[in-house]
Amino acid sequence: MSNEKNPSDYDPFYYNHLNEHNHSSFPFFSDNSTPLQGFDPSNTSFTDFLHSSSMDYNTLSRAFDLSCSSSEVISSIDENSKKKPAGLGDHSMGISSGNPSTPNSSVSSSSNEADQAIAEEDSAKNTYKKDKQLKGCEDEEEKTKKENKPKKKEKKQKEPRFAFLTKSEIDHLEDGYRWRKYGQKAVKNSPYPRSYYRCTSQKCGVKKRVERSFQDPSIVITTYEGQHNHHSPATLRGNAAAGMLSSPSLLASASSSFNPNSCLPQELLLAHLLPTNINNQGSHDPNNNSIFYQNLTHHQYPQHHGQQQFHDYGLLQDLLPSFTSKQEHP
């Protein structure tokens, strides 16, 4: 209870803010074209890119205000670079909540681990469980202690994670899926706890965690992990707003190289939510409510360069069900 820890020990999410680097051109929002191509991630991660220069959040927020009538821009998250030592000097965090009445503003970043671990579920969860209770077979003698052995030491299921910063007062955002809360932990440097949710669908192992920014209670950080292989249980019906994130704004996601050795990022994404198209029930594509998901994959893995570029990650949308079931246990 007595947290003598330094609140600014290090930022678990590494909020980066740059208010002084004014460059007045946000490459993500030129127009319909893909300006991201001009940004070469081969050397620089997205966070570093943000941190380096070439854009500022003032301009970005201005762009927001112009196009999306949203509020301000929130910093992005880098899941992979969170292992920053105490070397960085800016803990100020660029989150500045201006108007509490502003709709929502969300920035997301994705982190794709290497390997081909895509979205396969199960087969990794039955490692330490099952033996705890041990009611059926008493032949096992090691029941005294809940010993667990990760038989296969590999395969850590490092799925890509997408972090969304959403400015919202409520914690339970309706994103169209049904979630079941399975855990809650206190965040180290934050007075607000972190909640762990899981998709209620059996075939879907998508997880998400929701936490609040420890400086601005208005900011909710939602981190999605995995993809849904099913359609939204409720949605595309009455509450079209729940079809997607209820926060019409922008989603800019990017990944960075988590491995300092290899300076090539795995994937780069950019998603964009249109502001006021939530009631497009007359459209011919109810699933694609109002989200524009764009994916720029700069993978140059020599091992397999054919199947990976076949299709990308369908971020908030349903993707091919066979996509996940391709990895079966022998």
Added chain:
DNA sequence: CGGATTTGACCTGCGC
């Protein structure tokens, strides 16, 4: 009564 939450225990990875 069934399903979602709550909440403490427990496991794992990692840094020191």
Added chain:
DNA sequence: GCGCAGGTCAAATCCG
């Protein structure tokens, strides 16, 4: 090797 922090499980509880 130990401690901490993060993540997960599951029994208990709550609520419709």
